[in-house]
Amino acid sequence: MISMKQIANICDVSVPTVSKALSNRPAVNPQTRQRILQVAKQFNYRPNALIHGIQRGRTMTVAVACNRIDDPFGSQMMQGILAGLHESRYECLLFNWDQSVRDGTRILQIIGERRVDGLILFPPEELPTADYMEELRAFHRPIVTVDQTFAAQDFDFVGTEDGPGMQAIAQHLLELGHQQIGHLYNHTVSTGQTRTQALVETLADSGIVIPRVWSRPVIGHFEDSYTQASAILSQNPRPTALVCFNDHVAMAAYAAAYDLGINVPRDLSITGFADLPEAATMRPALTTVNQNVPRVGQRAAQLLIEKIEQAQQPKSTPPEPQSIRLPVELIVRGSTEQAPQIKNTTSPILMKGSS
């Protein structure tokens, strides 16, 4: 790739003159400029962004440490992050956090060496070790964590109104007359803890408790969720509604119900959380809470860029970590229906009309 020096040689001028001409600054003879621009174009000159990074101390690059881009939630998030970065002309250096942790690769060292301007941490499956948290704190550039608050006390955070979301689901099920409610929860992550709390409290307000045998933990992958869902649904009696930690788990619950010959929603209502694209396309379509995942990612990118640009200014207001939670919306679809016993005790004709 041609350099300014080469252009300078060709045009028989000095490098500073080329620099001025190409960066459109005044003090250059129009004819000289003309010639320089023409040569630059002809040889397809591209300024070297690495140099800008060195000189300005800004690379216009943000590292994104993402876990599981290969699942719908993660990839929706990435899409939003990319869009947010794109708006402000930042580029994205993408890392697979978990893979790197497994390998012992020190992502933070790498992104330190590459002088990225900031970091978006889309939390890992395996939470960072104490070591890693230490490293994170030693990374003296803005960090925004996304979705999980594992480190929200230290860093900026963008996530979802998990509590209100789950509350909406609980109320929806109560309104449908469900009293026998099962729960597939995930307490290894902060969102799971928050959602469980909201669910339990909202049900308790109506005097409903989830029996221990209908409450089971899931750890994230399909097989496990499927097994746990099957375990709940094989019991007698079984719940009339199954609240799932997220849409993923709900899909496993669908499969478990299908394999057990349980009809959704006639025999069993199922709810998710996220509103991934799949939620609308599966059948029956999934009742869930819309997190607007891409929007969360986009907001995270925007927040990070704000922090980066703030840090640029010397008036250094002490960087109080911000915490942003985006609102949610209950999306009622075909996977939830009146509780079976209600249907049985009520006139079927009445039911038809109201459903």
Add this chain to the structure above:
Amino acid sequence: MISMKQIANICDVSVPTVSKALSNRPAVNPQTRQRILQVAKQFNYRPNALIHGIQRGRTMTVAVACNRIDDPFGSQMMQGILAGLHESRYECLLFNWDQSVRDGTRILQIIGERRVDGLILFPPEELPTADYMEELRAFHRPIVTVDQTFAAQDFDFVGTEDGPGMQAIAQHLLELGHQQIGHLYNHTVSTGQTRTQALVETLADSGIVIPRVWSRPVIGHFEDSYTQASAILSQNPRPTALVCFNDHVAMAAYAAAYDLGINVPRDLSITGFADLPEAATMRPALTTVNQNVPRVGQRAAQLLIEKIEQAQQPKSTPPEPQSIRLPVELIVRGSTEQAPQIKNTTSPILMKGSS
């Protein structure tokens, strides 16, 4: 972040000495080295990778222009690409191709400025314009295209054995006795064209032709696929099997069948192509062709790195574009079954035994 210069000041030596000490080269007094390493550690020194990029002309960075990371196919591919780059310690600068094209952003300019070592082009929804193809050819670094051969004549390519894959599906359906076969195809992409050809030829060998009314184009998003699937399935008579361009389209076909009260697989067999994780978890589980998508991405990354390292050597063998197609495997699951009329005309008892 501390620099070599600052370390040199602190240790009261010259910058070259610091450089030698830190890069572990001999000619340094052990005591001096000791002191330098200690200070470097204390101030958490990290070499500036941008400098290496400038000096060596290698940034150890690969740009990935990806379309639709937010869908399962794209994100599986990305996962594989990341893994492949990671193996050789390359990092990934990620771009959303379609978004950029829409904005008129010249990705190639940006990645030129950032001096990436190569480019993986995971093809866009909207194929690149002639302008873009021109730009691509002007990008004098290795390019590997993935999945779609829109530019395979110019660049290295990694994809899937689409023809044999679709042939396996066709044979599978023939073996199940299907003669009434519908098809949702996508001829806007090269994979779609190849698959159609294989399907048509294989069926023709058995004297079967897909009627025009059972053959409809889809363009990629759910709504459209759903509409087209519904159009085919609403006809009378309708096919006993529906071959879908890919798993995505198959999911839309499931939804259409469900909404029309058509039971899969009893009334209708459906096939996909890709074997996304969802294919195994949906119900009935989807009969499809396993493309091993992450493996394709990983191979693409490996090929690109080979090309990059070859280009490094001055013995410049003329760079003949390579084309690699990874093998596929038919995965038979619950979405395909004996054709209904066969079931009807054959002894049910016999059928039970043979299924």
Add this chain to the structure above:
DNA sequence: CTGAAAGCGCTTACAG
């Protein structure tokens, strides 16, 4: 063993 010099590609004052 150590450091002055030149260079990577560029920008920014500052003389002329």
Add this chain to the structure above:
DNA sequence: CTGAAAGCGCTTACAG
């Protein structure tokens, strides 16, 4: 209007 000088952070010969 133009270019010599210094600098960004580092490496590579090459004197001493």
